[in-house]
Amino acid sequence: MKKIKCAIIGPGNIGTDLLYKLQRSKVLEPVWMVGVDPTSEGLARARQMGLKATDQGVDGMLPHVKEDGVQIAFDATSAYVHKDNSDKLNALGVMMIDLTPAAIGPYCVPPINLKEHAGKREMNVNMVTCGGQATIPMVYAVSRVQKVKYAEIVATVSSKSVGPGTRKNIDEFTRTTAGAVARIGGADEGKAIIVINPADPPIIMRDTIHCLTVDAPKQKEIEQSVKDMVAEVQKYVPGYTLVNGPVFDGNRVTSFMQVEGLGDFLPKYAGNLDIMTASATRTAEMFAEEILSGRLTLEAA
């Protein structure tokens, strides 16, 4: 079966985990790995795995995009360089899946709005944040039943799974996640809290989702909706588990999640990183299926 060729920008932990996932895909084929450091282990690993690789950044790949048929690129670098990467690749008709916090394209949380984005032929979609991917589906699971006036998420991640970029700008996480909890989750107002736990052995990502409904919660319907949504996310993150809840307390509806990763390249406890690479892969697959079926043709922007 024909596959859609992909490039990964950023050969770090996220980029490498993404590579492992793409290699299993029935519709995607990773062909390029782009980095900036000639001594990068991730670039060397990608070469060993048969990909073309450059340490010259996106510019090093641009001359080969057409001949190698790259149609989808993943950016796992940083918000600072993302726009530049995206502009250059969009100009060549390559659609961009943004794993950085840059968020120049619309937020994509696969079980909620992926189909809509594919239908709109978006050329750049943003994967929000790890906390967003892990929690927004559960906000939506409540808001699709009844009006949610306020949703708040608490993401607790192991210290080892939080990289220097996130640490330097943790406000970006709280702001971006809060915004997407409201916009994509469907709450009037959103709040996000992140807690970093250094326990050793590292804790598996935990997420708590509190929703305050306007009217008394429709318990039966919410329970079913939550259950359905968990099953939906489990399609691409099998370790997405409802540990407790939904708990109903007045107008508060709380779900307690655990997110265990697949352990492809990243360790299993880093469910926060896994859910990003898995969501990005799921997103790319949907676009690839559309392209392969002839329903979607990417055009230079």
Place this chain on the structure above:
Amino acid sequence: MSQNLKGISIKVHDMSLRDGMHPKRHQITVEQMKSIAKGLDEAGCPLIEVTHGDGLGGASVNYGFPAATDEEYLRAVIPLLRQAKVSALLLPGIGTVDHLRMAADCGVTTIRVATHCTEADVSEQHINLGRKMGLDTVGFLMMAHMIEPEQLVEQALLMESYGANCLYVTDSAGYMLPDDVTARIGLLREKAKPETEIGFHGHHNLSMGVANSIAAVAAGARRIDCACGGMGAGAGNTPMEVFVAVCNRMGIETGVDVFKISDVAEDLVTPIMDFPVRIDRNSLTLGYAGVYSSFLLFAKRAEAKYGVPAREILLELGRQKMVGGQEDMIEDTAITMARARGLRDKAPGASAA
């Protein structure tokens, strides 16, 4: 305590209107804040912390919605004070630099940026900004008993490198004994820049608040957190009136009037308490097992709802090495424990997993 500390001048920092928000479930009214703050000011207390118990932006389902916003409290209190300055606490991951800017705009002169003791590097953007804005900028390392002094100092020096002019050893669990304090403050005093101030924040869960604070002063700390009337999380903070009395006896200068501050404790702070903030079996457990003091009321509520004793919930949270901010895990842990004990009926909604 054989050292002669006579003549040493220190700054005491009141916690009753911030850490004291925990036992009040963040429901201190603006009027109560105003009257207590005025009392503290008149008693000579030089620095008063005012925010939600979990710092700026703490208003949440997870930690509790307060009676008024941080901004309302700050704008009400600051203009009333003759000599005292006001500080605000900020936990990155909960509050952001936007909150910091708001607090500075309200007239806060000290910003305290708090992280778990191993995670100092999440404070860089906030400490940077605090310093850039000319604020007295404090790096506040919580649950400092959980790591060795060498590791703690390494983290504190990161905060110093971001621009903090004062570094705090924070005994959030009230677990430390005086020797633990001496080891941490002593090494920090030795390794930090001479101009960097050192502070200590204690909890009274093992009745060590005053003794630990004196040990901190002896080891080089010059800023000590106390709460008037002891009103703080767990069994409260180091009671300010007691600490000031001990300082007077030892010749340590605080500038606070011992009788006036005891009157504030007795006439203004104690009367607003919802229950006596003291050492009971649960707050004792915090100090004994090294658990974050703010977890206390959440564990009591979980006991009432799920039938698992608060003490056992707290011990389990300690065993799982939960850190400050993980208040959500208290209900989760209680439900899981209740299920394991066959108390399922008492735990509505616990069946969906």
